[in-house]
Amino acid sequence: MSGTEVIGRAVRWGRAAGRRPLGGVPAPVARVIVGVVLLGAAAGALVTLAPATAGHDPVVRLTWLHGVALIGALVLLTCVSELVAVRLRRQDASEELTLLDPMILLNVLLLAPREALSASLAGIALAYLIRRRTPVKAVFNLGTYATAASLMIVLVRLAAGHEADFDARLVAALLLGAAGFVAVNVGAMSVLFAAMGAGRLWELVREDARSAAFTLIATVALTATGVSIAAHTPVLLPVVVLPAAAITYAYRATATEAEERDRSARVLAFSQVLASSPERDDAVTAFLRLARDGFYADEVLAVMDGDNVLSLGAADGAEPRALAPTEELRRLAGRADRGAAVLVDGLPAGWSGALVAPLEAGGVRLGTVVIGRSGRGRFTPQDLSVLTPIASALAAALRNVQHLVQLVEESSKLRAVVDQSSDGILVLDNSGVVQVWNPALERLSGWSEAEALGARLGDLIETQDVDGNPVDAFEAGLQGLSPVARQVAVDLTLIRKDGERRSVRCIHAATFDAFGLVRDVVNVHDLTKQRQVEKMKSDFVATVSHELRTPVTPIKGYADLLRRKGDSMTPEKRAKALDVICDRAAHLARLVEDLLLASNVSTEKEPARTVVIESADLAQLATRATEDFSPAAGRLRLHVPAEPVPVACDPVRAVQVLTNLVSNALKYSPDDSPVDVEVGSDGGRARVTVVDRGRGLPADQLEQIFEKFHRVEDPMVMSTSGTGLGLYIARHLARAMAGDLEVTSTLGVGSTFTFHLPLAAPAPD
Ligand code: ADP
Numbered sequence: 001m002s003g004t005e006v007i008g009r010a011v012r013w014g015r016a017a018g019r020r021p022l023g024g025v026p027a028p029v030a031r032v033i034v035g036v037v038l039l040g041a042a043a044g045a046l047v048t049l050a051p052a053t054a055g056h057d058p059v060v061r062l063t064w065l066h067g068v069a070l071i072g073a074l075v076l077l078t079c080v081s082e083l084v085a086v087r088l089r090r091q092d093a094s095e096e097l098t099l100l101d102p103m104i105l106l107n108v109l110l111l112a113p114r115e116a117l118s119a120s121l122a123g124i125a126l127a128y129l130i131r132r133r134t135p136v137k138a139v140f141n142l143g144t145y146a147t148a149a150s151l152m153i154v155l156v157r158l159a160a161g162h163e164a165d166f167d168a169r170l171v172a173a174l175l176l177g178a179a180g181f182v183a184v185n186v187g188a189m190s191v192l193f194a195a196m197g198a199g200r201l202w203e204l205v206r207e208d209a210r211s212a213a214f215t216l217i218a219t220v221a222l223t224a225t226g227v228s229i230a231a232h233t234p235v236l237l238p239v240v241v242l243p244a245a246a247i248t249y250a251y252r253a254t255a256t257e258a259e260e261r262d263r264s265a266r267v268l269a270f271s272q273v274l275a276s277s278p279e280r281d282d283a284v285t286a287f288l289r290l291a292r293d294g295f296y297a298d299e300v301l302a303v304m305d306g307d308n309v310l311s312l313g314a315a316d317g318a319e320p321r322a323l324a325p326t327e328e329l330r331r332l333a334g335r336a337d338r339g340a341a342v343l344v345d346g347l348p349a350g351w352s353g354a355l356v357a358p359l360e361a362g363g364v365r366l367g368t369v370v371i372g373r374s375g376r377g378r379f380t381p382q383d384l385s386v387l388t389p390i391a392s393a394l395a396a397a398l399r400n401v402q403h404l405v406q407l408v409e410e411s412s413k414l415r416a417v418v419d420q421s422s423d424g425i426l427v428l429d430n431s432g433v434v435q436v437w438n439p440a441l442e443r444l445s446g447w448s449e450a451e452a453l454g455a456r457l458g459d460l461i462e463t464q465d466v467d468g469n470p471v472d473a474f475e476a477g478l479q480g481l482s483p484v485a486r487q488v489a490v491d492l493t494l495i496r497k498d499g500e501r502r503s504v505r506c507i508h509a510a511t512f513d514a515f516g517l518v519r520d521v522v523n524v525h526d527l528t529k530q531r532q533v534e535k536m537k538s539d540f541v542a543t544v545s546h547e548l549r550t551p552v553t554p555i556k557g558y559a560d561l562l563r564r565k566g567d568s569m570t571p572e573k574r575a576k577a578l579d580v581i582c583d584r585a586a587h588l589a590r591l592v593e594d595l596l597l598a599s600n601v602s603t604e605k606e607p608a609r610t611v612v613i614e615s616a617d618l619a620q621l622a623t624r625a626t627e628d629f630s631p632a633a634g635r636l637r638l639h640v641p642a643e644p645v646p647v648a649c650d651p652v653r654a655v656q657v658l659t660n661l662v663s664n665a666l667k668y669s670p671d672d673s674p675v676d677v678e679v680g681s682d683g684g685r686a687r688v689t690v691v692d693r694g695r696g697l698p699a700d701q702l703e704q705i706f707e708k709f710h711r712v713e714d715p716m717v718m719s720t721s722g723t724g725l726g727l728y729i730a731r732h733l734a735r736a737m738a739g740d741l742e743v744t745s746t747l748g749v750g751s752t753f754t755f756h757l758p759l760a761a762p763a764p765d
Helices: 027-049 067-083 100-110 113-131 135-160 168-196 201-232 234-275 280-294 327-334 381-420 439-445 473-480 528-568 571-600 606-610 618-627 651-667 715-719 726-736
Strands: 008-010 086-089 094-098 299-304 308-313 321-323 341-343 353-361 364-373 424-429 434-437 462-464 487-495 501-513 516-526 614-617 636-639 646-649 675-682 685-691 740-746 750-758
Touching (some): 027 113, 067 100, 067 113, 086 234, 100 113, 100 135, 100 168, 100 201, 113 135, 135 168, 201 234, 234 280, 234 381, 280 299, 280 308, 280 364, 299 327, 327 353, 327 364, 341 381, 353 381, 424 439, 439 516, 473 487, 473 501, 473 516, 501 528, 528 571, 614 651, 618 646, 618 651, 618 675, 646 750, 651 675, 651 685, 651 726, 651 750, 726 750
Parallel strands (some): 636 675
Antiparallel strands (some): 008 094, 086 094, 299 308, 308 321, 341 353, 353 364, 424 434, 462 487, 487 501, 501 516, 614 646, 675 685, 740 750
8 A cells, every 4th residue: 555545635624614604604504514513413412322333443453552641642542633734825725734533543443432433522522622623614524524433333333243353344334434423524624615606506516526435545555554453553553644744745745835936926926916016006906816825814904004904705706895994903004013923812803813014115115914714724834924025015115105296296286386377488408499388378379289399499489689589499598507507597589389579587497417408497477567567657757757747848938038038028928928937837737737647547546536427518519629729720620410419418527538538639630621520319329420531540559649659659759749648648537428539540541530429318408
């Protein structure tokens, strides 16, 4: 008989432990357990009491060992055979190879039935006690063994008889007894697994039958060899044990190697998940799966700092569950504070061993992983040395995820600042290609982000320096930038996509490295408004001082003349001098009033306060306005309807508006061309149109002439005096009276100003 056959095989409820380590026992399983226990008790009673088996003689009698010593030795050996097991774990179960089967057969051969049964059960129970097997599993297994061993006793005794010789009959009896034993074992386990829902009964039986047959032969071979040697040449007994031990260790090595191969494949899969820069939960889940399946764990926990606990149990499938962080879990996680460790005590109920490892990266503790096993099989320092680098890899991945999240958060904040800035912001690479183009810049330049990104700034936008020479905006900045002067401001004129010109100040902030410019961040501030205001201010000072000086000169001259030579002047000359003084003083007063009014109407609500609405006849007001221009009477043609045109207005202000229009019409058209003033009404509104045949206005100036201080830059206008305030005030007054002032004009042909006022109901007679 060869040594390879000396290994018995047991498939016990140990493997079921892997399926539901901590759960209760479901009703169908409980029924099977009770059934098996009752069967075991009945079979045991039957064997010990039945006359056929109740004898005191062993089947094979040893001359050198008997009585209590023999029983004690066999109990001890049975216990040891159960304890020394080699396990081969598979995905969802574990297989154990032990010498228990041959030991029980040995007990049956060497002891009387009652002792054989008791010694076997006592040995097994002792082993369970040592191993602290869950009571429910121990009870089930003992029930199974009681039944199987009883059947074995009956079969062997019936077939071999008492005091058998070492002949074919004994071997046949051994085969028969072992077959009965194995059949009961396989049957009971299959019924149990079927009750647990592990598969259909028949399939479970078939699954185990083949290896059971092999076990059977091995059991008989080992026992027969052992008993024969023990009976005849006991000195050679160790010869039986040695090959068995050799095979045991060979098997264990194979099993370990297979486990390691399996674990390596899982570690590889895990590292691939980490390499794919997963989300935080994906990385933790991948780790939990690896740890559960690679360490044959019954429960794996990731206790993250911030009290988020994920758990993956043997019965959980692929997705972890979130657990509430209990005090027990925190304590368990705390045991990794001094580094990874193998734990054997102080564990959650049902656990027999655990591994803990801190999740630490870059000196930051992110959490703890806990790997727990129930049942047989404690963790070893080798397990720990496998776990530690994997836990570090997970921690590093989690830290990266954390950095990534922070980075995304920070960059979205920055993006918001860039997007909401009222200044244009653009980022250029070292060759002036646009990388960032914010919404303010889209508004300022007219070029959209999509058009700008990837384009060279110089090719995209036309810019000019302060002297009006074309420049490349990027190059202009580059000239002032250097690793020591990283910031420079350049004032430019930017020509928008639609051709409009804008004054901008570009503030370049550059980043340099050892090879030169890395990027240029440019803040573009729109100075157009500011420039307009500046121009307006200087225009105002120039205009006002010029306008004030004009009437002051004759006043001063005539007053001086009157002082020095007044007495000798003729009354007519004196009267003329006084007239000029009065006239110019009145002009001065008007000018001052205009300035005051202009500053008053700057705020939208003010004009309303400067008008007092009453009803008046617009025809009369127009007539009054034209009367002021008696010297030009020949050019002025007034057209008024026969009926009065009743309007609601402030008569004084209406005349002021009309006077301004007529004055402009006369001023800005040739001295010999007529000016028509026509009063009428349309669509519920009264209107006065003032038509001249002057130079007219360019189309782009039609609105601008209503702005404060705006004067058209043409030679005729510049040669006439004026402040550019008249139309500004006139339109505000018109609107304050619920009317309006509009213009149409053709360059070189003439202009038509129309002053609208609301019609008033005619006064009752
Ligand atoms: P001022 O006449 O004092 O310059 P206004 O506000 O009355 O100021 O007019 C603003 C500008 O509008 C004038 O400077 C002139 O350029 C233009 N303008 C006004 N009326 C006419 C007109 N009838 N024909 C041509 N240009 C005109």
